[in-house]
Amino acid sequence: MPSLPELEPGTLPPGTAGLRARVRSFLAEASFTPRCDSWLTGADPAFSRALGARGWLGMTLPARAGGHGRSPLERFVVIEELLAAGAPVAAHWIADRQVGPSLLHNGTPEQQRRFLPGIVRGECFFAIGMSEPDSGSDLASVRTRAERTRGGEHGDGWRLTGTKVWTSGAHLAHAILVLARSERGSERHAGLTQFIVPLPAEGVTIRPIASLSGEHHFNEVVFDGAFVPDALVLGKPGDGWRQVTAELAYERSGPERLLSTFLLLRLLHERGADPRALGRLLARLWALRQASLGVAGALAQGRTPDVAAALVKDLGTRFESEVIEAARDHAGAEPDPGSPDPLARALAQAVVQAPGFTLRGGTNEILRGIVARGLGVR
Structure with a gap:
């Protein structure tokens, strides 16, 4: 093996x-x-x-x-x-x-x-247009279409039609990088292309998706024949899958996959929580940090450590949720976004965001499939 x-x-x-x-x-x-x-x-x-x-x-x-x-x-x-x-x-x-x-x-x-x-x-x-309705983390099931158009008032280019969801920060973005299927009937991992769409743009509608707390971070982005000139195709048409998988090594392996709840961990320490519970969490964090640093080192050498990055993301996001459980057990405070107690506020923020930890950037099930393929067992 x-x-x-x-x-x-x-x-x-x-x-x-x-x-x-x-x-x-x-x-x-x-x-x-x-x-x-x-x-x-x-x-x-x-x-x-x-x-x-x-x-x-x-x-x-x-x-x-x-x-x-x-x-x-x-x-x-x-x-x-x-x-x-x-x-x-x-x-x-x-x-x-x-x-x-x-x-x-x-x-x-x-x-x-x-x-x-x-x-x-x-x-x-920038925002990233990857996830789509009913597709989960299966990027290869992209249904947003890019259709070739020539001549006309805008010149040669493409028209995008489809919907992206969970698009973080699209309401603040000056441009969105969109993955679309540019070849009808192509195999799942072929015929995909990335397009740079400056915002705002004709034919692009951005609708807010409120989180559990009522805050606005996510968006639904609808493309209704939005025109993209050839000059804003990123890379080669049809090469989108390779480009996206290379990007995901950056997305999945960084310290953000370990530290989303670090503020809560630090506040637990300052509150004098159970040292045994804190010790277990800090030991895990240190090991995960070394793995994340290892991926950063591989990137520095020009490698694309996609399997290692998937491992870091899987383990790191589960660790972030374990910090929340430890806080629930040892904080002596209830989640309250309006509390003057910073620990209660941080706990409330973490609890609301936790459902997304193992979803964003690829679900853990998808990531384990990547690792299985890397091992040659799938």
């Missing part, structure tokens, strides 16, 4: 301690209310611009593309500190995490010049 790909425990390069200290100093002076799951629920465009001004967005993009030429491990340090503090990073999150690298690897020079500088400055936000 084939073994899993090698994944060395991650180690941070020299100099990251100073970088970590600078981020902590910035956070100590910044004005924001910490919250759980801040990479999804905490959007503050001004905070995003402040990070961009300090060189903490587009860190891994090369200087020729307007980035800072830093390593994925240096970016890991910055992200880890922002998430541990519960900082409001949701506005720029998708653009910085996966759209920037995808534009770098698949975009045309014109696309890179148009979008990457704004991403690096924290002024250009």
Whole structure:
């Protein structure tokens, strides 16, 4: 039986301690209310611009593309500190995490010049159009259609028709990266193409989807013949599946898959909760962090550790829910979003978001299928 790909425990390069200290100093002076799951629920465009001004967005993009030429491990340090503090990073999150690298690897020079500088400055936000109604995490079942059109007042291009759901931050985004089926009758993993759709756009309707708390983070995005010129096709037509699976390594393996409830864990420690329960959680967190660092190291070497990333996401999101259960058992507080007690507020935020932990970025069942294929048993 084939073994899993090698994944060395991650180690941070020299100099990251100073970088970590600078981020902590910035956070100590910044004005924001910490919250759980801040990479999804905490959007503050001004905070995003402040990070961009300090060189903490587009860190891994090369200087020729307007980035800072830093390593994925240096970016890991910055992200880890922002998430541990519960900082409001949701506005720029998708653009910085996966759209920037995808534009770098698949975009045309014109696309890179148009979008990457704004991403690096924290002024250009993206949404991702992947999930669809009744499809769950089965990306290969995409039904949004892209139909070729030539001539006319807009020139050559494509018209998109279909619906995307659970589209985080689409109401704030300046563009959405859409996966659509561009070849009728193609095999499930073939005939898919990615399209960049600037927002707002004719033929695109964004409707809010309220969460259990009544907050607005998700959206339904409907495409009704929206036109996309050839110049905004990302990569090659028909190559969308390869591009998307490469992006998912960035989406599934980062510290956000471990730290969505870290604020709650920290508050439990400050409250003096059961040290045995805290010890068990912290030991798990440390092991998961080493695995996540290992994936970041593999990305730094130019590899695409999709199987390892799936493992990190599966284990990490289950750990995040275990933190909530420990808080319920040991916090001595009830979830209350309006409470003056920060622990009660954090617990309320975490409880509401928890149902999505093992769904977003691919359900755990889908992820285990990826691991099974990597082992050669499926």
